[in-house]
Amino acid sequence: MFQLEFMRNAFVASTFIALTCGVVGVFVIARNLSFLAHTLSEIGFAGASFGVFTGLAPLDGMLFFTMISAVAVGEMATEQSRREAAIAAISSLFMGLGILFLSLANKSASYATNILFGSIIGISVQEVWQLVVLSIIMLIVMFFAYRYLVFDSFDSVGARVQRLPKHLLSILFLLLLAISVSIGAQIVGSLLVFVLLTLPASSARYLVHTVPRMILVSVILALAGVWGGLVLGYYTNWPVTFFIATIEVVIYLGTLLWDRRATGD
């Protein structure tokens, strides 16, 4: 399996994707941003189509669109109630734009399928490097902002009292989320990247009760999903994304059942 260059590339890329999505996912769940993670995936689709239309690399188009939208959502909607409506509006607009750009670019439906559902064959060494560098930059930023992000995400009231720069932290986190969506979509596809951004972290919160442990468990579960998905995809020829989504959903349902038994509900 590892004699094939595209499989080696896919393994390196998905390892870094699992690492970043596993870490960022813990904060997505704590900040109740699953819906936004899903929306940014759709915006990522529009960005990739825009890239195809203009001749940019799909990853660059995705980064461009998702980062602008992340800042826009952060600025438009500081309140939860308004945020949902803002996200829904932006999401509809971008899905429409994605279809428009693909149509203008005269690309076939299979190209759209690749963007939406991911492809392990299409990822080049250069793209792997870009993805690795972006992941490392993200993890370094997370390292420096860690305590403030953790406080603001897990106790918003307490963080306000301590006068943490909440708005700045929110924008910073949305940018990190936008980058995670863009790099995650390279393997899993833009439609299902939010699986990696929500399910491993959702499972982790039922299993362990400190933030460092949640991050560790979330990354392990994300890695189990992507590595398992790649291996099963290789041997069955079925889509990798199908296996990744199924593995993560099964783990999540398992932890839910485990939690119910443990708490007697």
Added chain:
Amino acid sequence: MATDKPLLQGQDLAMTFADRPIFSHVNFTIPRGAMISLVGANGSGKTTLTRILLNVLKPTTGKVLTSAGEQRLRVGYVPQFRNLDRDYPLSAEAFVQLNQLSHFWPWHTTKEKRQLHDILKETRLTKLAKTPLGMTSGGEKQRAYLAQALVNDPELLILDEPTASLDVAVKHELIGLVRQLNQQRGLTVLFVTHDLPMAREYTDRYLLLQNGQMTSGNAAALTDEMITD
């Protein structure tokens, strides 16, 4: 344990929201080591004054002087509401640690771990340290909020109606614990409350906001008749 040295002084404070005056000419002193209650009817400006002391709001006129001039104090704050549902994942210990911000790196230092251990012991949370906060009772959650507010050694602790949703035994346990900390380590406490019997039993003096003005006196002299809606 209260001393004559003031920790905090409000000087001629006034607050007006969109032409609606909340209070004016408010003067008060909070001595270091005292436990003071802030009482008043709904809408009298207790929350507004608390937010001024927390530096979240600027008064329309007047100023707050601290023992270090106009510098900010380290303030610990226990709010009335916090939406931590049953699924809240962090353990009591991890929740208290959130407020340890003296360094930015992710791991905690030996000194921080010792501070955490001491504060959990003082707030009787040692046995619950590893329990997810979502699974604890209302009183235990309030003790965790208190521990979080105290973990970085504040000079002033503000309790913002923390007993509103607690039953009688639990609220006495919580405020009794705060009184003990006040007497043992000289912690200065401002207890914002509607509950006059609690204010009489546990605080030294009261500050009363009524009709836009402030009066003060010995907490033992507080009566229901002094507060009118």
